Amino acid sequence: xxDNIMVLVAAPVFNIQLLLDGLFIGxxxxxxxxxxxxxxxxxxVKNLAQGDFVIMGGYIAWWLGNxxxxxxxxxxxxxxxxxxxGWVVYVTIIRRVIDKELFTSLLATFGLAIVLAQVxxxxxxxxxxxxxxxxxxxxxxxxxxxxAQIKIIxxxxxxxxxxxxxxxxxxxxxxxxxxxxxxxxxxxxVMGIDTDKxxxxxxxxxxxxxxxxxxxxxxxxxxxxxxxxxxxxxxFVIVTAAGFGNLPGVIMAGLGLGVMENYGGFVLGAExxxxxxxxxxxxxLVWRQFQQHKLRxxxx
Amino acid sequence: MNKxxxxxxxxxxxxxxxxxxxxxxSLQYQIATLWVMILFALTWDVxxxxxxxxxxxxxFFFGIGMYASAVVQIMQFADVGQYTAAQxxxxxxxxxxxxxxxxxxxxxxxxxxxxxxxxxxxxTVFGLRGPYFAIGTLGLALAGGELMGTWEWVGAGxxxxxxxxxxxxxxxxxxxxxxxxxxxxxxxxxxxWVYTTRFGLAINAIRDDEEKAEAMGxxxxxxxxxxxxxxxFFLGISGALFGNITGFIEPLEVAxxxxxxxxxxxxxxxxxxxGTLWGPVxxxxxxxTLKEVTWTYFLGWQWVALGMLIIINVVFFxxxxxxxxxxxxxxxxxxxxxxxxxxx
Numbered sequence: 001x002x003d004n005i006m007v008l009v010a011a012p013v014f015n016i017q018l019l020l021d022g023l024f025i026g027x028x029x030x031x032x033x034x035x036x037x038x039x040x041x042x043x044x045v046k047n048l049a050q051g052d053f054v055i056m057g058g059y060i061a062w063w064l065g066n067x068x069x070x071x072x073x074x075x076x077x078x079x080x081x082x083x084x085x086g087w088v089v090y091v092t093i094i095r096r097v098i099d100k101e102l103f104t105s106l107l108a109t110f111g112l113a114i115v116l117a118q119v120x121x122x123x124x125x126x127x128x129x130x131x132x133x134x135x136x137x138x139x140x141x142x143x144x145x146x147x148a149q150i151k152i153i154x155x156x157x158x159x160x161x162x163x164x165x166x167x168x169x170x171x172x173x174x175x176x177x178x179x180x181x182x183x184x185x186x187x188x189x190v191m192g193i194d195t196d197k198x199x200x201x202x203x204x205x206x207x208x209x210x211x212x213x214x215x216x217x218x219x220x221x222x223x224x225x226x227x228x229x230x231x232x233x234x235x236f237v238i239v240t241a242a243g244f245g246n247l248p249g250v251i252m253a254g255l256g257l258g259v260m261e262n263y264g265g266f267v268l269g270a271e272x273x274x275x276x277x278x279x280x281x282x283x284x285l286v287w288r289q290f291q292q293h294k295l296r297x298x299x300x
Numbered sequence: 301m302n303k304x305x306x307x308x309x310x311x312x313x314x315x316x317x318x319x320x321x322x323x324x325x326s327l328q329y330q331i332a333t334l335w336v337m338i339l340f341a342l343t344w345d346v347x348x349x350x351x352x353x354x355x356x357x358x359x360f361f362f363g364i365g366m367y368a369s370a371v372v373q374i375m376q377f378a379d380v381g382q383y384t385a386a387q388x389x390x391x392x393x394x395x396x397x398x399x400x401x402x403x404x405x406x407x408x409x410x411x412x413x414x415x416x417x418x419x420x421x422x423x424t425v426f427g428l429r430g431p432y433f434a435i436g437t438l439g440l441a442l443a444g445g446e447l448m449g450t451w452e453w454v455g456a457g458x459x460x461x462x463x464x465x466x467x468x469x470x471x472x473x474x475x476x477x478x479x480x481x482x483x484x485x486x487x488x489x490x491x492x493w494v495y496t497t498r499f500g501l502a503i504n505a506i507r508d509d510e511e512k513a514e515a516m517g518x519x520x521x522x523x524x525x526x527x528x529x530x531x532x533f534f535l536g537i538s539g540a541l542f543g544n545i546t547g548f549i550e551p552l553e554v555a556x557x558x559x560x561x562x563x564x565x566x567x568x569x570x571x572x573x574x575g576t577l578w579g580p581v582x583x584x585x586x587x588x589t590l591k592e593v594t595w596t597y598f599l600g601w602q603w604v605a606l607g608m609l610i611i612i613n614v615v616f617f618x619x620x621x622x623x624x625x626x627x628x629x630x631x632x633x634x635x636x637x638x639x640x641x642x643x644x
Contacts, residue, residue: 100618103354103430103434104615106435107354107566107610107614108611110563111607114604114610115608116607118603118607122600122601229559233439233442240432269450271446271457272446272450274442278439278446282436282439282440282443285432289424289427290427
């Protein structure tokens with residue numbers, strides 16, 4: 001562990017590599033987390049199948065890549081497909097649990113996560129896959145740092161998608177309706193907003209965002225049917241740390257998580273990368289608790 | 301449940317447990333697992349049903365108990381680090397006394413280590429409410445498996461081969477069958493007693509309204525911690541037993557199976573009806589029987605079926621079997637239905 005830190009001190013150029021890798025992957029985390037923040041803030045549904053939506057999007061891009069279509073096309077295809085899929089999930093499951101206690105939606109989506117992971121496993125097998133986008137890899141700093149072009153493209157697409165979603169929320173009628181529903185669902189209903197439709201749209205939008213993030217992840221990193229749960233946990237870490245309705249916070253937390261994960265994996269060893277994610281979740285939750293503790297004095 | 305009716309159920313269940321392994325020796329392992337499943341569901345219900353704290357990571361204590369007992373058992377005759385590093389190649393000698401002494405000490409240690417870890421963790425996680433608690437405990441269970449998988453002293457990802465039972469396989473089966481049976485029965489009896497005490501009322505008050513319970517002067521953190529420690533104690537013991545039955549401990553699949561056993565316990569309790577004493581037992585029996593009978597016919601789709609079962613259970617049948625029965629026949633459960641109108 002100390003050896004690895006010494007490597008970083010001795011050769012600062014490795015830091016750049018870790019930082020860049022972390023930022024590029026972190027951007028996709030932030031995108032998926034923004035979807036979760038949307039659903040959480042508007043519908044108060046904690047979607048534990050978030051990560052599996054991401055992985056589904058990844059498999060769409062990978063599958064297209066295998067059938068002679070460039071995996072970048074996977075991004076729009078995943079958006080459209082996952083939007084429809086999100087609608088179906090909303091109508092069959094989410095609509096029925098939305099007004100029940102919170103654990104219900106959590107458990108229902110956890111069940112959904114198990115189903116999705118297993119179906120993907122049965123369809124595509126348990127191997128770790130990556131979609132080959134076929135772009136060249138750039139070398140910086142005398143070949144000490146490598147940078148795949150696809151990562152830059154993915155980052156730009158991430159930013160464009162996030163911008164599109166923000167503009168949509170600000171300008172369009174549906175976006176305004178979503179924000180109104182988030183503020184006060186009852187008042188929105190009184191004003192003639194069909195909140196059921198708003199919820200359906202929000203959930204589908206979340207699924208579409210996840211699908212896009214997943215398609216990008218499949219090109220710049222790896223996908224596997226059972227990686228969904230760690231993506232879900234990442235989204236939870238980010239949203240819990242940033243709070244919802246706080247887009248800059250989500251972006252910062254997402255990039256930060258990506259960087260920390262990469263550094264943790266390098267310093268402690270690759271087998272610790274999962275531990276770093278889960279450990280961060282616990283730290284964020286405990287930290288939140290201390291914050292709340294200031295607000296209320298518990299009887300101990 | 302009506303006390304008299306509940307008592308009537310005790311005898312047949314006990315008889316079933318005592319007679320089954322002799323009548324159907326081939327089913328012995330299945331029924332031993334069934335008792336462990338019943339224990340799982342009962343201990344989950346302490347938190348999830350009676351206290352309203354839905355944990356997705358109770359399996360953490362199962363794994364901790366399994367590892368604690370393995371370490372204690374191996375310590376009787378070998379150096380733990382050496383033993384695990386050798387991956388079972390190390391020639392070890394141990395007498396029967398050493399084995400059984402280790403087993404007994406290991407089972408006791410597993411319970412206490414698990415309960416202690418629940419108390420320690422309770423300080424950090426009990427500030428979390430509702431979904432945060434569920435996600436936090438889920439993270440805990442996942443972290444437990446990952447961390448154990450990196451800890452060299454307990455064999456890391458390679459796992460630990462458990463000491464071999466010194467007598468025949470049949471004797472081993474019988475011994476562990478009855479240990480599982482006793483563990484489940486003791487768990488049931490303890491919980492049945494505990495729910496009638498002040499403690500039971502206090503945790504129910506926490507479930508119904510934690511703020512009000514606090515305002516009434518209930519030391520909520522203390523009760524929550526004790527509740528979790530009770531469920532961790534029995535889960536730890538079940539972990540010790542299961543580790544010995546399996547004969548080999550591995551961090552992700554055997555000791556911390558978050559998405560199998562960890563979810564089974566939630567599914568079983570919800571199926572049977574949470575917040576009741578017999579609900580988890582009923583749910584466990586139904587779930588385990590269904591699973592054992594149908595599992596092999598699903599050809600890889602069994603996990604999909606499991607996920608579907610959870611979804612359908614949660615979405616359409618939330619109150620579970622016992623809850624449904626209570627709604628349908630409240631008189632049988634000693635619930636006085638308040639005046640449903642003079643017409644009746």
